[in-house]
Amino acid sequence: MYSHPHYLLSEHMRGVEQLSSLFLSEKSVRLAEPMLLSQMNRWIALFHDLGKSHAFFQQYIQSPDAFQGSPALKSHALLSAVLLAVFLKEKGIDDFWRLLAFLVVKRHHGNLDDWLEELKRMGEETKDLLKRQVEAVDYSALAEQMALAGFEKEENWTKETWMAWVDEFFTEARSLRRFIMSWNRRNESLVPYVQALFLFSLLIDADKSEAGIVQKQPWSFSKRKDVPVDLILRYKQQQSWHQTGLNQLREQAFQEVDRAPIDLRQHFYRLNLPTGMGKTLASLHFALRLREKIEQEQGVKPRIIYSLPFLSVIDQTANVLREVFSVNGVEEDHQLWLAHHHLADIRYTTKQDDERYDVDYEAAKLLIEGWHSELIVTTFVQLFETIFSNRNASLRKFHRLANSIVLIDEVQAVPHRYWLAIRQLFAVMAEELGCYFLFSSATDPKWFPEAVSLVDEQVYFQPLSRVTLYPHIDESWTIEEFARRIQWEEGKTYLFVLNTIESGKAFYHALLEEGGDETEITFLSTHIPPKERLRRIMAVKRGEYRIVVSTQLIEAGVDVDFDVVYRDIAPLDSIQQAAGRCNRHGRRKGEVHVVRLTDNRRLYASYIYDAIRLDITQKLLKGKREVEEGQFLQLITSYFETLAARMSNAESERLLKGMMTLYFDGEETIDRIPVSHFRLIEGDGEKINVFIELDEEAADVFREYEEILRLGDRWERRKRFAALKSRFSQYVIAIPAKVDHRPPIVHGIGYVGRDSLNDFYDETLGYRTKSEGLIW
Numbered sequence: 001m002y003s004h005p006h007y008l009l010s011e012h013m014r015g016v017e018q019l020s021s022l023f024l025s026e027k028s029v030r031l032a033e034p035m036l037l038s039q040m041n042r043w044i045a046l047f048h049d050l051g052k053s054h055a056f057f058q059q060y061i062q063s064p065d066a067f068q069g070s071p072a073l074k075s076h077a078l079l080s081a082v083l084l085a086v087f088l089k090e091k092g093i094d095d096f097w098r099l100l101a102f103l104v105v106k107r108h109h110g111n112l113d114d115w116l117e118e119l120k121r122m123g124e125e126t127k128d129l130l131k132r133q134v135e136a137v138d139y140s141a142l143a144e145q146m147a148l149a150g151f152e153k154e155e156n157w158t159k160e161t162w163m164a165w166v167d168e169f170f171t172e173a174r175s176l177r178r179f180i181m182s183w184n185r186r187n188e189s190l191v192p193y194v195q196a197l198f199l200f201s202l203l204i205d206a207d208k209s210e211a212g213i214v215q216k217q218p219w220s221f222s223k224r225k226d227v228p229v230d231l232i233l234r235y236k237q238q239q240s241w242h243q244t245g246l247n248q249l250r251e252q253a254f255q256e257v258d259r260a261p262i263d264l265r266q267h268f269y270r271l272n273l274p275t276g277m278g279k280t281l282a283s284l285h286f287a288l289r290l291r292e293k294i295e296q297e298q299g300v301k302p303r304i305i306y307s308l309p310f311l312s313v314i315d316q317t318a319n320v321l322r323e324v325f326s327v328n329g330v331e332e333d334h335q336l337w338l339a340h341h342h343l344a345d346i347r348y349t350t351k352q353d354d355e356r357y358d359v360d361y362e363a364a365k366l367l368i369e370g371w372h373s374e375l376i377v378t379t380f381v382q383l384f385e386t387i388f389s390n391r392n393a394s395l396r397k398f399h400r401l402a403n404s405i406v407l408i409d410e411v412q413a414v415p416h417r418y419w420l421a422i423r424q425l426f427a428v429m430a431e432e433l434g435c436y437f438l439f440s441s442a443t444d445p446k447w448f449p450e451a452v453s454l455v456d457e458q459v460y461f462q463p464l465s466r467v468t469l470y471p472h473i474d475e476s477w478t479i480e481e482f483a484r485r486i487q488w489e490e491g492k493t494y495l496f497v498l499n500t501i502e503s504g505k506a507f508y509h510a511l512l513e514e515g516g517d518e519t520e521i522t523f524l525s526t527h528i529p530p531k532e533r534l535r536r537i538m539a540v541k542r543g544e545y546r547i548v549v550s551t552q553l554i555e556a557g558v559d560v561d562f563d564v565v566y567r568d569i570a571p572l573d574s575i576q577q578a579a580g581r582c583n584r585h586g587r588r589k590g591e592v593h594v595v596r597l598t599d600n601r602r603l604y605a606s607y608i609y610d611a612i613r614l615d616i617t618q619k620l621l622k623g624k625r626e627v628e629e630g631q632f633l634q635l636i637t638s639y640f641e642t643l644a645a646r647m648s649n650a651e652s653e654r655l656l657k658g659m660m661t662l663y664f665d666g667e668e669t670i671d672r673i674p675v676s677h678f679r680l681i682e683g684d685g686e687k688i689n690v691f692i693e694l695d696e697e698a699a700d701v702f703r704e705y706e707e708i709l710r711l712g713d714r715w716e717r718r719k720r721f722a723a724l725k726s727r728f729s730q731y732v733i734a735i736p737a738k739v740d741h742r743p744p745i746v747h748g749i750g751y752v753g754r755d756s757l758n759d760f761y762d763e764t765l766g767y768r769t770k771s772e773g774l775i776w
Contacts, residue, residue: 001138001145002061003049004211010148015214017045017150020206022222027402028300030432031195040097044203046151047084048105051076053145055136072129079133081106086165087156095179096192103662104200108207112200112390112664114674116180122173127166134162184661190428193659197387198433201398205370208396212366220352221367224301225335227374228328229292232285233258235324246586249463250278253455257282260454262293267430268437268451270411272444273460274629275580279409279440280320286454287405290436294403302436303404304375307383309413312558314341317377317409337375340368340382343729346722348372361719371397380413381680387425388418388655388678390664402433411439411447412573415680416643419447420652425659442580443573445640461633466583467590468628471621473569476598479503483510492563494547497578499568499604501525501551503597505765508549516547518764524550527766529692531730552608554581561585565592569605571613572620572639576632594621616642686737690750691728692761698731699754709747739769 003012024041031037051057060067060074067074085102093101103115143157151157213221228234236254241247253273269286273279287304294302308314318339330336335350348364350357359367371378386394387401408414414422426448429435439451477485488494498504508523522536522545533553540548540560552570554560555577565582567575575594583590597604605614616639621627627635657663657672665676693699705728708720721728735750743750743760752760752767762768 001053001058001141003052004215005061007211007215008145008148009049009052010145012210013046013049013145013149015210016048016203016206017042019210019214019222020045020202023202023206023399026224026300027399028298028434029198029402030434031191031198036097040093040101041199041202043084043088043091044101044104044199045206046149047080047087048108048203048207049076049080050083051079051133053137053142054079054133055138056133073132077106077109078126079130082130082169083162083165086168089168095176096183099176099180100192100196100199103196104203107200107392108204109392111392111676112196112395114664114666115662116177116184117666119173119177119180122170127170130166131163134159134166137162187660190425190656190659191432193662194425194428194432196662197395197398198402201395204392205396205399208366209370213363221363221372223335223352225333225374227288227291227304227336229288231288231324231328232281235327236281238327244586246276246466249460250276253277253460254282254285256455257286258289260286262290264293264297266452267435268426268448269439269454270444270446270448270451271438271440271454272457272633273440273442273455274464274632275442275577276584277442277460279442280317282454283407283409283438283440284321284324286438287407290405294405294436298403298434300403300434301374303371303373303400304407305371305383305401305404306375306377306407306409307380308377308409309380310410311341311343311379313410314339314377314379316559321375321377334367335373337377338368338371338373339377340371341379342381343726344368345726361722365722369393369397371400380408383408384414384418384422384680385678387429388421388659388675390674390676401429401435403435405436405438407438407440409440411441412443412445412640415682416647417649417651418655418678418680419445419644420649421655421659422652423447424656443576443636443640445573445643446637447640447644457633462630464586464629465589466586466629467565467579467592468626469575469579469592469594469632470626471594471624473594473596473618473621476596476603478598478600479506479510480513482595482597483507483514486514486566489564492546493543493561495554495560495562495565495578495581496547496549497554497565497567497570498549498551498597499570499608501527501766502769503568503599503604504549504551508765511547511549520546522548523765524548524554525766526551526553527733527735527769529694529731529733529766532694554578559584563588563590565590567592567594569594569596569603569614569618571609572617572636574609575617576636579629579632612646613643616646687734688737688742688745688750689732689734690743690752690767692731692733692752692767693754693757694731694761697727701727701731702751702753706747733767735767735769741768741770 001009003009020041021038024038052061056069056073057076081102084105085098088098088101099115103112103118106118107113137159139158146157209221257271271279271283271286284306291302291304294300306317308317321337325337331351333350334348346361346365346368348359348367350359383406386398389395426435426437430437439448496507498507504523504525508521511521512518522540524533524536537558537560539545548554548562552574555574558581560581561584562582565578567578579592582592620635620639651673654671654673655675655678658674661672663672663674666674668674668677691702693702701724704724705721708717708724711717711720741760743752745751760768
């Protein structure tokens with residue numbers, strides 16, 4: 001009796017039970033009485049694949065291509081879930097926990113669904129299917145397998161018992177539905193939502209890890225490792241930074257963080273420092289101090305999860321970490337730290353007992369996506385779509401958030417519409433899962449008022465005089481008028497941040513019309529492939545361009561520095577981010593000018609930002625001739641206070657209602673949103689991906705892509721593309737689906753080959769969204 005090809009069911013069930021119990025034993029949580037939580041976790045693990053014991057599944061697993069039955073006939077999760085629900089009733093477990101276990105086991109190969117809807121599907125046709133499966137079990141073989149798995153009670157493994165259990169479940173299905181409807185009306189807590197995600201995560205991680213790692217790897221993947229608390233201190237001792245005034249202020253901030261008292265009863269902290277003040281090293285150092293104290297006093301080893309909003313910042317942070325570990329003499333070891341995002345290389349290397357292990361692709365994918373590391377650098381999307389999700393692939397790592405230290409960098413980038421929901425869920429995660437949170441930013445929205453500040457932020461904002469902000473918002477200008485009004489100064493560098501790609505292109509042309517030297521000017525937007533964007537950014541850093549015209553992408557943690565910055569009107573936090581690209585190192589006084597640009601119909605800003613945030617910004621800046629950097633903190637505090645008072649919490653409230661009623665999937669209603677509808681990044685219209693064959697390397701990459709598509713084995717295709725994905729993405733851009741000038745679609749993606757490059761791509765401005773009179 002097998003669970004997987006050539007792998008005994010008893011071995012898998014025992015392995016999953018041992019792994020899920022190990023994962024739980026690492027943690028200290030308050031979700032339920034410890035004995036109940038441990039028993040529920042164990043029973044879920046032991047029952048999750050019990051339905052694989054019937055002959056239809058056994059026929060399928062031994063010869064998938066020869067199986068002639070329907071997909072439903074070989075299924076196993078529903079039978080496993082029904083048997084578990086009745087078994088738990090006999091154990092005296094209440095209806096809530098029984099139904100939670102039913103949902104977890106039924107959906108362990110798919111995504112979580114509305115728990116009420118699951119019970120509505122229990123009709124006669126489903127009952128007949130389960131009885132056919134029960135009839136097809138070899139119970140003597142099953143009893144032997146269950147004894148091997150650790151279940152000794154033979155009376156549970158008979159046809160009579162299972163038939164009775166199926167009948168009993170369907171008999172009580174109506175009363176269970178009534179229980180859920182009544183419970184949904186009464187419940188006002190997020191704890192059951194966290195309980196459901198936690199148990200689901202433990203099962204699916206143990207299940208996938210047992211099958212994909214334990215069965216194949218010779219080393220102990222679950223072994224935890226130590227990270228020295230003085231890791232950052234030892235790194236800093238090896239540096240020889242110049243003793244400038246700014247560096248002295250950075251060191252002062254770091255020392256204040258190093259001295260900050262830690263009270264483990266306090267779960268929320270914040271680090272609000274000006275741009276370029278060393279928040280990355282300071283926050284990592286505090287996290288390591290906190291980790292040591294938690295391990296000493298609570299006996300658990302917290303993971304550190306460092307989340308950032310943009311891939312460009314993740315790459316920078318990963319490079320910092322790589323250097324930190326290298327300076328400390330630590331070889332590459334993904335059990336110590338890893339970077340995880342949708343374009344991350346699927347590569348996992350570790351060292352145990354002086355042996356190095358390079359893990360194969362399938363196991364590496366499981367280890368990376370399961371956050372099997374002490375320190376994980378990841379995106380906001382990965383973090384927030386793990387805690388607000390019904391998706392199997394995302395929820396697998398949810399249990400690793402228990403007792404973790406979560407660093408949220410650039411916290412102001414979290415959409416306001418979700419602030420209330422996130423605040424309430426984080427509070428429950430702190431209380432029930434023992435999580436700790438550190439929010440860092442140069443523009444802290446202070447949406448967690450209880451968070452303890454690690455520094456006296458006034459000390460670091462007030463003395464700064466790197467830039468002066470000049471609002472020019474009493475009138476609106478067209479792109480052409482703006483280009484004519486610029487007063488250029490010899491020897492200074494300039495950054496222009498526009499709100500849309502098209503306004504950026506128009507401004508670039510306007511500069512040339514005004515006599516600009518195109519050899520001094522470069523252009524940045526997401527319509528230029530990532531490889532070429534990075535080349536231009538590196539050229540800017542080397543001083544090869546005096547003038548940069550860009551969209552907001554340059555605000556996303558790109559480490560560049562200019563003497564003068566012009567920013568089309570935007571929400572104040574975006575303006576302050578743009579100001580962070582001006583005179584970062586305090587070498588001479590910088591200028592930031594805010595203007596209002598229009599296409600003669602409306603402001604360009606109105607195409608991108610909501611009216612409330614723009615209105616608050618303009619009211620705060622109105623009447624001010626100039627704002628010194630030392631005043632930024634007061635201004636941004638006023639901005640976020642006003643924003644919190646004016647923005648609606650309606651979407652958060654409806655999402656919270658969905659979470660409190662375990663409404664994981666379904667349609668939106670007046671009062672609730674299913675958890676599956678959570679989207680951290682709102683789509684700005686339908687997009688299509690386009691591969692731009694910029695150079696010979698791009699042509700080679702696309703040829704390799706076509707070779708992969710011709711492979712017959714889908715698993716080999718997936719493995720080969722995963723290895724290519726990072727290079728492939730360097731030539732991919734996203735354009736609006738409704739663009740006038742669409743490229744041909746090849747293998748499901750827009751494709752601009754070398755032969756048609758000039759038709760679709762401008763070597764300076766990127767993708768040509770409008771046809772320029774081409775004859776076809």
